[in-house]
Structures are given as C-alpha cells and as structure tokens.
Amino acid sequence: MKPKILITRAIFPEVVERLQAHAEVEANQDDILFDPAEMARRLADKDGVLVVASRIDAVALGQATRLRVVSNMAVGYNNLDIEAMTRAHILATNTPDVLNETTADLGWVLMMAAARRITESEHWLRAGHWKQWGYELFAGTDIYGATLGIVGMGRIGQAIARRARGFGMRVIYHNRSQVSPEIERELNAEFVDKTTLMKQADHVMLVVPYSAATHHIIGAAELALMKPSATLTNIARGGIVDETALIAALREHRIAAAGLDVFEGEPKFNPAFLELSNVVLTPHIGSASLPTRRAMAHLAVDNLLAGLGLGPQAGNPPNPINPEVLGASRG
C-alpha cells in the first residue's frame, strides 16, 4: 500500500507530481491556512507531511498515530515541536545549504537599502517631492570600507562575510562558538564578544537561529551600544529582536536605520514600523528566488521520501534534525 502524504500549503506542481509517483498525496494547492485542529484532522491518517510555511505543534500531532516523517521546507524549524516529534519517534528534517547564497544576498540588499535610504528616497520621489538637488538629500551611511558585525556565523553568516571582501570591509562576528582558524582566515573575520560587536559595527547583521536562548538577544541594552550612524539588519527570525525597543531606537534616531525581513508573530507585525521612514521592510523573502525555492522544495521531497524508506536515498534522509529517531521509527 502506498504511504499517505499531506502537503500543507501550495507548492510547485512538479513537486506534487514527484510525490504522487510514490505516495497517495493530499495537496493543499488552494493554499488554505489550516488551524492546529484542522492540521490535526488532516494528519490523522498520514504517514508523512511536507511542511510548507506551516506550524506543526503538539495539537497538530495529537491524532497523528501513523505519522513517521515531518519534512520542513525551510532551514529554520522553530515552526516544529521537535521535542514532541522525538518523543513520538517521528523524524523531522529541514533544508539547509541550498538557500545560503540567496539568503545572504537578501541580507546585503536590506543592509545596503537601509544604509543608503533606498526605499525612503524612492517613496519620496514617487510622491512628487523632488524639486532640486540638495547636499544632504538622502545622505546615508557608507558600506565600502565599513565594519560589518555578524551575529551568528553559520553557513549563511559565512556567505554574508564572504561578500564583504569585495567591499573592503572589516568583518567582526559573534557566535555561540568561534569558527575554525581556517574559516576565520578565509573570511578575514575576527571573533568578538557581543558588546564589542554592537559598539564597533557600522552595520549589524543578525543570522542566528531562533530558540529560547536567542529570544530578544537584541534589546534596549544592545541597541544602546550601537553607533547613531549604524544599521541593523534581521534576516533570521523576528523573536531575536525586541521590536518595541527597536521601534523606539529608530524613532529617536539612536540608530540610523534597520532592514527587516522577519517579524515576531508574522505575518502580523507591529504597525508602528509603517510610520518609520528609516526602516526597510520585506515579507520574509530571504530564500525567495525561484531556483532556490525549487531546490528547497526538492530537498524537502528527498528528505520525506528517504525518511519513509522510498527512493534512491531510502533510510538515509540527507538532513535529519532529530537523527536519534532513525532506526526507532514507528513504521
């Protein structure tokens, strides 16, 4: 009998077809948002789930007695209750690496747009305000030759640092642990404590995964250390920054600008951001290039099939989050 699979949100039709070759697939191509109770109902008879921008919590898992694999189409997995999955011997997987360069690109886009006041000046121009040149008109902060401070030196952080070479930047970073001397040499990056980073960086870039340990690691105290000319870019997760403190710092021009792709409680966000001209806002599009989203979707399928014991990598999913459940599966 073919396994049963749920795809939680709309996805490339070719991905649905690929899964249909191996499984009975319930695909949500109408892109309906399932609440936890509805998710639980849909998962009740499934062996695997391809999670596309959805939350799978303890309620959603409540009736999922057959579920063996939860394959997340994202590198971050704060949308999954990993502890509950591990307890129930359900394998969870994610999609690292394939999105590193695209996400690093967006970090740079936001940092440069914030520093050079791109969206603010474009809105002003479109509104018909441009009558004459002015020596301070939308004068911002330099990128070239500045100090870049990266909080989180994982794979995406490293891809961001690599780009800094072309801009003659000094790179400082803070991370749970120092990266190897070889990587530091290659990136020309110097490990510093968080306080030093916040004080010295002209541009702070946040790339740490979200967890209880990283909740609000940038708050009023950290923002107070920053230079008034500095920018803050967050492409990681909203909960890393205390948004109330950030809004106050931007409103009072205690820092120059921010670039934000992620928000606490997204897609809802604090409407006060809309009143600030010194923040560039994007709707969580870090990995949003078509080739990268395709690569993420196909990697998620590889993980799902392999976790269910199907396809060329059967039994060996490339990206297990809780590998301890491999071999202790429910099936």
Ligand code: DGY
């Ligand atoms: C990820 O993969 O975690 C991204 O933030 C989702 O686009």
